[in-house]
Amino acid sequence: MFRFLPETASDYQEVEYLYDSCFAPGRQALSSYRLRAGPPVADLSRLVRDEYDAVVGAIRYWPVRAGGQGALLLGPVAVHSTRQGEGLGGLLIRDTLERARDAGWSRVILVGDAPYYSRFGFQRSLATALEYPPPTNPDRLLALELHPGAMAALAGMVEPWGDHPMTPE
Incomplete structure (x- = not known):
């Protein structure tokens, strides 16, 4: 029996412990963490x-600017080692992508394994014109259009959201 719930402030430490147990020590030193300024998108x-x-x-998802346009940065997503292989990660991704689309977001980017994320529609070809803070293997930069054409002609650096109002684009 599993319950899928929104993350609340009281869940923060337990979620951080899960991330620590699933990812290598020093995960906050990765380039993606420099883009995670401020809080994640609460509804996602x-x-x-x-x-x-x-x-x-x-x-979790984070608002970022990709080529000057609003986008979501997916990640991290984690499943406890005792529950891997049960489809929980896929259920979380599918559910939140649908929520993001319904909320008006049009594009999602991530750094990850193409063979895994392609099953959700993420493609390297949609992100080839984007630049990601180093050190990042550009072959792992993937994107998904939640609305057709959302990545068309989008080029440039992926940056923290900054002081812009946080509204879906």
Whole structure:
């Protein structure tokens, strides 16, 4: 039995512990963390609790600017090692992508494995004109159009959201 819930402020430490257990030490030193200025998008930060009320999965999205346009940065997404292979990560991704589309967001980018994320529609070809803060392997920069054509003619640096009002684009 799993419960899919919005992440709340009281979940923060437990979600951070999950991320620490799933990713290498020093994960905050990765280039993606420099883009995660301010809080994640609250409506898209979700978690999964198991029958023991433990957090066994979590996902967050961050607002960024890609080529000067608003976009979502997916990540991190994590599933506890004892629950991997049960489809929880895929359920979190599909659910939150639908929520993002419904909220008016038009594009999502991430740094990740193309074979895994392609099943959700992410493509390297949609992100080839984007530049990502180093050190990042450009082959791992992927994008998804939540609305057809949202990545067309989009080029340039991916940057923190900054002081712009946070509204979907």
